Amino acid sequence: MSVVDSHKLREQLSLYFIMGTANCRKSPEETLKAAIKGGATMFQFREKGPSALHGQALLELAKSLQCLCRAEGVPFIINDDIELAIQLDADGVHIGQEDEPAASIRQRLGSGKIIGVSAHNLAEVQQAISDGADYLGIGPVYPTPSKDDARAVQGTRLITEIREKGIDIPLVGIGGITAANTAPVIAAGADGISVISAIAGAADATAAAREFVQAIERAHIRP
Ligand SMILES: Nc1nc(C(F)(F)F)ncc1COP(=O)(O)OP(=O)(O)O
């Protein structure tokens, strides 16, 4: 069972920045600092791809990014790597359908950590909820440049379906989201949006994050 405060988590999910070394135009540390300065409210370290860091280099970078998050009170989430999350006492993990089931991760992490689960259909949504997920990542909403093995693009259909069924779990949309296409994701019922390349690949990550914050605020005013 989780004791994570879901009201606070909804706010933290508002602008959920995700990145790894492969996504960054500048250094990961500079990029994260800039994103938080621009208003990123949660961070996921997602180290993927052929040039992904491993071992000591991965640990050192993760520690440095965790430090930046702690200094700003931004939750630090690790993608996939449960061992690393436990070693660093991260604030939580994000797992997909191909990763270790959320129920066993909950056993290992305990009730105070955030567990996010990717879901692509209602069956996966219900399973994640019964496994004790604290939030869901729903997508890909739009075509994404950040995930080679992404499932079929689904728009905001599943987000709408989840909310129409009265399922209230905190959730973010993910996949190809830009400031220009943010509004429909929020209007469909997402608590926030997850962004990788539109911030990590921007010449000015602070300005890019600020654009998202404005788009999210506008979307909440005019759903
Ligand atoms: N990393 C993610 N973060 C989110 C979040 F909700 F945080 F926005 N949603 C979905 C994913 C995708 O997770 P997964 O399906 O395991 O693929 P990968 O390990 O390649 O990221």
Ligand SMILES: [Mg+2]
């Ligand atoms: Mg994964």
